[in-house]
Amino acid sequence: MEVAKVLSEYDLSKLAVATAGSHSALQILHGAKKEGLRTVLIVKKDRYEFYRTFSHFIDSFIIVESWGEVAQREVVEELLALNSVVVPHGSFVEYVGAERMLRYPVPIFGSRKILMWESDQRKKMELLRSAGIRVPKEFSSPDEVDRLVIVKLGGAKGGRGYFLARTPEEVKRGLERLGSPENYIIQEYVVGVPAYYHLFNSPIYGRLEITGMDIRYESNVDGLRRLPPEYAKEISPTFTVVGNIPMVLRESLLIKVFEYGRSFVRATEELVGEEIVGPFCLESIITEEGEIVVFEFSGRIVAGTNVYVHGSPYSWLYWDEPMSAGRRIAREIRKARDRGRLEEVLR
Numbered sequence: 001m002e003v004a005k006v007l008s009e010y011d012l013s014k015l016a017v018a019t020a021g022s023h024s025a026l027q028i029l030h031g032a033k034k035e036g037l038r039t040v041l042i043v044k045k046d047r048y049e050f051y052r053t054f055s056h057f058i059d060s061f062i063i064v065e066s067w068g069e070v071a072q073r074e075v076v077e078e079l080l081a082l083n084s085v086v087v088p089h090g091s092f093v094e095y096v097g098a099e100r101m102l103r104y105p106v107p108i109f110g111s112r113k114i115l116m117w118e119s120d121q122r123k124k125m126e127l128l129r130s131a132g133i134r135v136p137k138e139f140s141s142p143d144e145v146d147r148l149v150i151v152k153l154g155g156a157k158g159g160r161g162y163f164l165a166r167t168p169e170e171v172k173r174g175l176e177r178l179g180s181p182e183n184y185i186i187q188e189y190v191v192g193v194p195a196y197y198h199l200f201n202s203p204i205y206g207r208l209e210i211t212g213m214d215i216r217y218e219s220n221v222d223g224l225r226r227l228p229p230e231y232a233k234e235i236s237p238t239f240t241v242v243g244n245i246p247m248v249l250r251e252s253l254l255i256k257v258f259e260y261g262r263s264f265v266r267a268t269e270e271l272v273g274e275e276i277v278g279p280f281c282l283e284s285i286i287t288e289e290g291e292i293v294v295f296e297f298s299g300r301i302v303a304g305t306n307v308y309v310h311g312s313p314y315s316w317l318y319w320d321e322p323m324s325a326g327r328r329i330a331r332e333i334r335k336a337r338d339r340g341r342l343e344e345v346l347r
């Protein structure tokens, strides 16, 4: 898709931000409205009653029977007729598929290619490694396992099916139980506390911003500490995300996060072939030595930003006004439009 060509047919004074009704859609559209852009929500019929209660910041609804329709012609034509820029969140990418996102015929905010890298567990870790970011040790076969590991299946599964193991046999048994999947990685399980950093790379302001951070609240691993140890030790931890908790970091650690963010941006330019634009997230465990070990990234807005609809302690420092990640995206789009630089932030 040629962004320039599509944009030449748009009425840019009516530019709209569009996304699908899930994940971080409310925040994205709320922010777009605050920036004076139009807003479009693709929504599944059974969710319409809910999203309709936010009509004060949603201008148009495109109602679908199933999420499969997001990539179909009728929806695409409507998006184009409404002068839309798509903001892809995790669920949007899941509905369309990372591969098909490359050809999705509506301009999207951010990078398309990074979504492909994100969907492949091995490429994902390769990108982090080549950025010089510290990552957990990886085992290329179950037979090499000599410590506590986490086995992760491919695709954006929200931690579903991941399991812990300590020996080659435990890894093999676990994989068999899951029907011997092919796309998986075996990672050292890093002990410490989790911290997930929300970053934003801005071509328009020429800077990298830390927009916030969160802790994932995962079932049942975060519930195990509510049990006396003698009961907890009987239960295998699982990692299904159910919500997010806000956090701030020791200020001295922020500098490392910022450095990691900058190296990541550079690595996308070198390996992916296009610099990441807009929001992304580095997910880490901080060890007792204060070492930040990054075990994955998201190359788009993450749902953890939903805890900061009114802005985070960090976004306040940049903006002195309430600035959600959704609004930050819209600010970038609006400024790019006003300065004739839309092609730098859209793909």
Ligand SMILES: Nc1ncnc2c1ncn2[C@@H]1O[C@H](COP(=O)(O)OP(=O)(O)O)[C@@H](O)[C@H]1O
Residues within 6 Å of the ligand: 136, 150, 152, 155, 156, 157, 158, 159, 160, 162, 187, 188, 189, 190, 191, 194, 216, 218, 239, 283, 285, 295, 296
């Ligand atoms: N190497 C690791 N060490 C410790 N915990 C981990 C590690 N990798 C993942 N986790 C835990 O598992 C969860 C899900 O893993 P993640 O790689 O983020 O998968 P997803 O794609 O489902 O988000 C994380 O949020 C974290 O709690």
Ligand SMILES: [Mg+2]
Residues within 6 Å of the ligand: 283, 296
């Ligand atoms: Mg994750």
